[in-house]
Amino acid sequence: MSKKVEEHGAQELLSKVEIPLIPVLCDMEHEGVALDTAFLQDLSREMNTELENIQKSVFNTTGVEFNIDSPKQLGTVLFDTMKIPYKGKKTKSGQYSTSEDVLSKIASDYPIAREVLNYRETKKLKSTYVDALPALVNKETGRLHTTFNQTTAATGRLSSNTPNLQNIPIRTEKGRQVRKAFIPRDADHVLLSADYSQIELRIIAALSKEANMLEDFQKGLDIHSATAARVFGVKEDQVTREMRGKAKAVNFGLIYGQSAFGLSQQLQISRSEAADIIKSYFEKYSSIKQYMDNNIQFAKDNGYVETILGRRRYLPDIHSKNHTVRGFAERNAINAPIQGSAADMIKMAMIDVYRAMHEKGFKSKMTLQVHDELVFDALKDEVDDLQKLVVDKMQSAVEINVPIVVESGIGNNWLEAH
Amino acid sequence: MKKEDNDNRLFLLDAFALIYRGYYAFINNPLRNSRGQNVSAIVGFINTLYDLLSNEKPSHLAVVFDSSDDTTDRKKEHDFYKANREKMPEDIAYAIPIIKEIIDAFNIPRLELEGFEADDIIGTIAKKKEKDHKVYMVTPDKDFAQLVSSNIFMYKPSRQGKGVEILGVDEVKKKWDVDQPEQVIDILGLWGDSVDNIPGIPGIGEKTAKKLVKQYGSVEGLIENAEKLSGKQKENVIQFSEQGLISKKLATIILDVPVDVSDDDLVVSEPDKEKLREIFAKLEFRNIGKKILGDDYSANVKTEGQIDIFGSQTDEIQAGKDLNNTDHNYHILNSKEDISKFIADVHTAGVVAFDTETSGLDPITATLVGMSFCIKAGSAYYIHLSEVHDEACKTLDAFREIFEDKKILKIGQDIKFDMHVLKNYKLEIDGPIFDTMVAHYLVEPEKRHTLEYLSEPFSATLQ
Known part of the structure; x- marks a missing residue:
């Protein structure tokens, strides 16, 4: 061994x-x-009341009572009974999708979608943590021992x-x-x-030796604003909230090898705008682009990539002729050294x-x-x-x-x- | 299926369709062995074959392959036929000779005819044999529906938990909405098939094709009655009538392939278990080996990548070795003398592998049942511990000098768990430690790191 x-x-x-x-x-x-179980019990009761209130409010809007927990019934009520225009694809079994994506998109026009999202979040938190944590407390030690x-x-x-x-x-x-x-x-x-x-961004900056980004970190700037200033070619005090939001999305998307398509989906902007942002990003941070390409090449030559301490991630699929499979390996070639170095x-x-x-x-x-x-x-x-x-x-x-x-x-x- | 029908049943397997299906079933998480070979196609195919053998116990069966030389009459005639097909994925190309070798080891007839595709061979044999056999065409490919008759069935193997689906004349009629199975060809001729690059007629999809065939009976019938159609559809049918007829021809499975097989050629014999054992061991198939060859099968074959906890001492591990034919020396530590002798041996060795046997898996509350130790390969010790906590503490106190020794290397598998348990008995581990689970995590980060997996090194995780 x-x-x-x-x-x-x-x-x-x-x-x-x-x-x-x-x-x-x-x-x-x-x-x-130590876990504050009394606090969680109170929180659980509060959440129950809140769930009931949301439910009432939803039924008021829809005019019919149904099981909010059933995606099938919910889809029918929203898109058939209420006739909210449905833009997504139907699921394999022919149902409407009521995924977070779908509901978020209509939430600005239809407050009921926001309420359903809220209902789901509350319910999920309640069952996964608020009600579940106290049961995990060890009876002998009175404490919560995570593994x-x-x-x-x-x-x-x-x-x-x-x-x-x-x-x-x-x-x-x-x-x-x-x-x-x-x-x-x-x-x-x-x-x-x-x-x-x-x-993770600091690690990318260091590993790629990207002078512009290193400079921003050395100055102690808010990195997303600094990125926005560079990418959109404005002075730092001219960076709008929106610009910063976009820069932040690219900074994070980058770590996971996100494509223009992914970015456009996330920011709800056109694919060409997303492609322009990414292009400008790599012009301003050219060493990062170089670093990413080098990683993929390294994986092709060696069959693995590695972190600052030599932790390897093996990527046999980097040579696959199937482009979905290969793309997955390429994203890992970029992502693994960064996440792994942070680890x-x-x-x-x-x-x-x-x-x-x-x-x-x-x-x-x-x-x-x-x-x-x-x-x-x-x-x-x-x-x-x-x-x-x-x-x-x-x-x-x-x-x-x-x-x-x-x-x-x-x-x-x-x-x-x- | 009635058992008395067994004798006259004949199963014809469409090899490539089943192999591709197996390969793509695992496309997001391919099965690999220690050499990194993608073995999804092999596993998928063998599972289907074995399920069929064990569920149906067929007496007559053949696996039919496409010819490697892809010059069928159809292709010669029309360049675009199957031009759309991507080149075979490398992992499938690599798997095919191995699959053939496995079929041969099963002693199952294998058919391949230069210049012909599997569907044509299957079609021809099916039609010849239907007089005195019930023929089952084992394939996921919908095109075969056109051949179904009172004695020819489509047999779609189970997938994703769905059971086997057998289509007879009634099922085909219902599924395709036709009066007779042959009309499936007309539907395919109009609808087209992008996989096989059959163009069909533009603007006609599955539903329209079914409706038109229902109404006009055939592609020819539709063309004759084109005037009765309207709008764009009428235009398309007239303009692309030639293409529709060619498509129909391309979709037709040929039934006069020059293939002559007697019933004797199709008999299934007993598998050559030795040969199978050899192939499975080479491929590092653990679960499949057990499933097909029985529980005493072990993929524990010395491979280049073998992990040895004790270095060269396990070099002699070979296929088929088990407790009965391997030297071993297992002791139970019963007395104080046994224990002190053992502890002296550990000091001499400077290394000890150990494991705790506990009442449960929650390390904070688990109580000890016993502990096992090992100093060198083939030699192991076990000590039983009292259920009474204080008693067990007393016994374990003798081992304290080992666990707290700053030089002795303590080896464990998930040693963190053992450290927890020992803490419950007031024993803290000090000095050098080694964890086989954690070490393996750095060698193969994506794989499982269980003791079972490490003991049969680098076996592909096969169901």
Whole structure:
């Protein structure tokens, strides 16, 4: 096995990252987190009332009562009974689609669509988290012990289950409420959260050595505004909200190898406009384009791509003659080194933080890792020192030629700390 | 299907259609073996073949291949016929000789005739044999509906959980809305078929084609009555009448291929299990091997990519090795003396692989039932632990010096779980550790990393 690991160039990654991470994860899981079950019970009741209210309001608008949870009945009511024009394709079984996409598109003209979306979000949150989390609390320890999977995601990222922390929504107000339920151990503790800012874009800038983007990061600019200023050829103070929104979409889409078509769909703009934006983007950030092409070429030559710490992702389909299959591999050739490098970085940081905490005899505990964020159950007496230590170790985890920014906060629950 | 009919049933398999279907069924997540070969086509085909063999237990069967030399009469006549077909995907081209080898090992007749396509061969044999056989054309290809008669059936293998579908005359009539199966040819002639590059008549799709054939009986009938049509449709039928007739010809399965097979040529014999075992092992087919050859089948064949926890010591692993013909030395640690001897051996070896046997899978609450250890290949130890927590702690205390040793390498599979469990017994692991699951994750990130998978290295994950 060791021989095999060596053949795959993974010796260092294994001995310096993955193996030392095992006791770190084990301690985090064993420690667990405290959950405010009373808060969740109240939230559950509130959500019930809200669901009933939405339901009443929907029935008022439609004039008929039906099962909102049934996509079939909902489709019939919206598009047959109410005669809302239907633009999408029907599903395989000949039904109307009532997917988030379809409903979002008509939401500005038909408030009922917004209400249904709201209903679904509430219902989903309630069943997946608000009602489910308390049941996961361990009867013996009284705490919630999530499981971190170290070998599930091919990109190198960690995933978690019971509960799946990755899926807790952070973009909506209601989703954020769930984070409020994660609380410190007791009155002597607070939660500390530390989060890498724009880590994937910083990694692209560093790996591609894209001078323009590196400059923007070095100046500490808001990266999406800076991108908008470059792409649309305006001064930074002339960047409109809309321009920033478009620039942001390209910045993120880029990480996943998004096409002009994908971008046009996402921004609801024409394909030619999307193509123009991407063209201008790659003119301003020509090294990024070069970097992406190089990655694909590297995958073709070597059969894999790799991260800053040499984590490989094997892409046999890069040679496929089927263009859908090949396209998927090409997007992975771009995406895997970026996501994987971000994973390398936070894993190194976890090990460094864990060791430093042990050496310095901290009683506080690292408890959660989700996306680019670490959460600690911190003794109030230690929290200031711990915060400095964590930010420092996160910033210096992997030597990389771009400023790394870590945002951190302290609070009486996860939402407050984040 | 009545059992007494068994004797006169004849199954004809449309090889390429079934192979393509298998390949595309896994297109988003192709099955690969350790050498990275895409084996979807092989797996898909074998599964279909084996399901048929075990469900129908046919006595007469043949697998029919298209000729590699693609110069049928039809093609010679019309350049555009099947010109649309993309070149065969490389993974299918690679799979075909292997599939042929497997069919031969099954001792199943295989037919191929230079210059002819499989559908023509199947059609010809079906018509010849229908006098004294019930013929089942095994294919997902709808075109075969035209051949269905009182003794010829279409047999669509199950897919995506849908069961086998058998189409007789009544089913074809209903499905195609025709008075007799031959009219399927007329529908295809009008409708066209983009896969085979049959143009049909412009503006006529499936529904219109069915309606027009219902009304006018045939392509010829429609052309004769073109004046009764109206608008664009009338124009198209008149302008493209020639193309419609050619399309009909292209859609017609030829029934006079010079092929002569006797019933004896179509008899299914017992499979050559040795040969199959060899082929499956080479392909690293684990589940299929077990399914077809029985539970004692193991794909545990030494391959170049073999993962060895203990380096060269497992080099002698070969096909067919199992507990009964492999040296092994398994001990139960019963007494204090056993334990101290074992611990001394671990110190000498400097390495120990271990695993916890627990009452459950939640590591925070799991209680120990026992633990197993291994110091070198072929030699293992097991210790049973008391259900009483304090008793078990006492027994385990003897092992503390190993687990806390700063030099001894502790090897586990998902060692994090074992560390949790040991924590519950106040044992902390210190010193160097190694995790086979985590190591394998870096070698094959996309694959499973279970012990079963690692024990039969690099087997394709085949159902």
